[in-house]
Amino acid sequence: MSQPQRIQPRTLKGFRDYLPESMIPREALIDTAKRIYRSYGFSPIDTPALEYLEILTGKGSEETDRQLYRFEDNGGRQVGMRFDLTVPLARFAAQHIGQLGVPFKRYHIATVWRGEAPQRGRFREFMQCDFDTIGTRSATADIETALVIHDLMQAIGFSRFAIRLNHRMVLNGVLERLDLLDRSTQILRTLDKLGKIGPAKVADEMMAAAGMTGDQASEVLKLADLHGSHDTILSALEPLVAGSQIGQEGIARLSEIVAGIRAAGVDSSRVILDVSIARGLDYYTGAIYETFLDDLPKIGSVCSGGRYDNLAGMYTNQDLPGIGASLGLDRLLSGMEELGMIQPVRTPADVLIAYFDRQRLHEYLALAAKLRAAGIGVEVYPDAKKLAAQLKYADQRGFRFALIAGSREFESGMCQLKDMQTGTSIDCSLDDDARAIITAICGDR
RNA sequence: GUGGCUGUAGCUCAGUUGGCUAGAGCAUCAGAUUGUGGCUAUGAGGGUCGGGGGUUCAAGUCCCCUCAGCCACCCCA
Numbered sequence: 001m002s003q004p005q006r007i008q009p010r011t012l013k014g015f016r017d018y019l020p021e022s023m024i025p026r027e028a029l030i031d032t033a034k035r036i037y038r039s040y041g042f043s044p045i046d047t048p049a050l051e052y053l054e055i056l057t058g059k060g061s062e063e064t065d066r067q068l069y070r071f072e073d074n075g076g077r078q079v080g081m082r083f084d085l086t087v088p089l090a091r092f093a094a095q096h097i098g099q100l101g102v103p104f105k106r107y108h109i110a111t112v113w114r115g116e117a118p119q120r121g122r123f124r125e126f127m128q129c130d131f132d133t134i135g136t137r138s139a140t141a142d143i144e145t146a147l148v149i150h151d152l153m154q155a156i157g158f159s160r161f162a163i164r165l166n167h168r169m170v171l172n173g174v175l176e177r178l179d180l181l182d183r184s185t186q187i188l189r190t191l192d193k194l195g196k197i198g199p200a201k202v203a204d205e206m207m208a209a210a211g212m213t214g215d216q217a218s219e220v221l222k223l224a225d226l227h228g229s230h231d232t233i234l235s236a237l238e239p240l241v242a243g244s245q246i247g248q249e250g251i252a253r254l255s256e257i258v259a260g261i262r263a264a265g266v267d268s269s270r271v272i273l274d275v276s277i278a279r280g281l282d283y284y285t286g287a288i289y290e291t292f293l294d295d296l297p298k299i300g301s302v303c304s305g306g307r308y309d310n311l312a313g314m315y316t317n318q319d320l321p322g323i324g325a326s327l328g329l330d331r332l333l334s335g336m337e338e339l340g341m342i343q344p345v346r347t348p349a350d351v352l353i354a355y356f357d358r359q360r361l362h363e364y365l366a367l368a369a370k371l372r373a374a375g376i377g378v379e380v381y382p383d384a385k386k387l388a389a390q391l392k393y394a395d396q397r398g399f400r401f402a403l404i405a406g407s408r409e410f411e412s413g414m415c416q417l418k419d420m421q422t423g424t425s426i427d428c429s430l431d432d433d434a435r436a437i438i439t440a441i442c443g444d445r
Numbered sequence: 446g447u448g449g450c451u452g453u454a455g456c457u458c459a460g461u462u463g464g465c466u467a468g469a470g471c472a473u474c475a476g477a478u479u480g481u482g483g484c485u486a487u488g489a490g491g492g493u494c495g496g497g498g499g500u501u502c503a504a505g506u507c508c509c510c511u512c513a514g515c516c517a518c519c520c521c522a
Binding site: 010013063064066067084112114116117118119120121122123126127128129189300301302303304326327328329330331332354356385386387388389390391392393394395396402404406408416418420423425 | 446447479480481482483512513514515516517519520521522
């Protein structure tokens with residue numbers, strides 16, 4: 001008799017399992033995002049994980065094409081796994097916009113795949129939480145994008161964060177004045193590293209990689225020296241874009257957005273005009289957003305996005321401008337963990353009913369049903385093990401309450417509701433549809 | 446894709462210039478008069494030392510390859 005050949009249980013590089021203790025906060029975050037998106041009228045959509053390869057390739061840089069998971073399906077078709085949610089949105093919009101009408105607001109929370117080198121907080125399979133408004137150039141949509149980010153961050157539980165706002169037209173205005181517009185992609189990508197490598201190295205790289213003169217580099221870097229109130233920065237920008245109509249328009253647009261955000265009641269310290277953020281992606285054409293945590297600036301932006309014109313030009317003649325942003329779910333979760341914002345809970349239920357008295361299973365099941373009907377999560381322990389073991393189980397999983405009812409309790413019509421955190425228990429009547437238990441639990445919320 | 450660092454139990458690690466059946470803490474499970482968890486002692490399970498090859502009388506330890514993780518570049522969420 002030979003031992004059966006065991007297969008080593010393992011996951012692919014850059015792919016992960018999620019245990020309950022990480023999945024519970026993850027789902028909570030996703031639920032919060034959905035709630036906020038929906039509160040602004042964004043509707044959910046979904047698209048296939050697999051697309052025809054031609055849909056996905058050639059949309060970003062060479063780099064993104066290289067990172068695309070691609071293969072031939074069983075029918076001999078060349079297919080690829082979606083790399084982000086924006087390209088599928090473009091295809092989706094080109095295909096369905098006739099039925100949807102504009103403006104169209106959607107959110108899309110789904111998994112995407114990129115075959116790049118994994119690092120901390122970077123994986124080959126990860127989730128994006130996008131929301132976008134397409135079919136309008138209105139500044140209202142730009143304002144609303146910032147408001148969604150703001151509300152979302154607050155709903156998640158952050159008070160110390162800042163949304164950094166910029167406009168590509170301002171950047172392009174500066175480049176136009178310096179006659180550098182033809183190299184904007186390279187220059188902006190370099191500028192985007194400012195927070196990481198500092199102005200001196202950015203200047204070096206601008207001269208080396210984009211062939212700029214030292215004067216040109218320092219002109220561009222003046223953007224980074226602008227600090228202060230929104231009005232201060234906006235007026236300081238004027239000379240930097242002098243003579244550029246694009247730049248003028250960008251400034252006008254930026255001030256319109258800032259004014260709108262303020263009118264909606266957002267504390268102005270939450271929105272910072274940072275005309276040095278550029279975002280690496282070429283397709284942004286207007287407002288750009290990045291969101292940083294005051295307490296963890298080095299983890300980078302946790303919610304980013306911007307305006308792009310001509311989203312679906314590759315697929316349709318219809319003119320579809322849009323704006324949107326994406327919550328960096330994994331980055332945010334690791335940040336929250338670092339800040340101690342995540343409770344170590346391994347159960348979604350509130351109460352564990354101990355299976356105490358072997359004869360009383362049906363009473364336990366009936367009681368559980370009553371509590372569930374009141375919206376309380378309840379687990380009935382499956383085995384009539386000794387109470388200590390069941391309480392230990394409740395403790396380790398993070399149940400907030402244990403409900404203890406043996407023959408003694410049933411005889412008196414009462415049960416013990418034990419608060420696992422404090423260790424104290426209160427007696428609750430079992431009569432009247434367990435009303436007493438329900439108020440004791442819900443009153444605690 | 447390029448470069449650097451790392452890889453011993455589920456987790457954090459020890460393991461002397463290569464030398465007998467590879468250890469600890471935490472975690473897990475079991476039991477300590479079968480009605481009360483977190484603390485305390487007790488016991489048990491769990492490792493082909495990431496995998497493969499080589500050098501050697503002898504490899505967790507040295508060499509090569511490979512896989513995986515971390516860091517930087519690149520890019521990005």
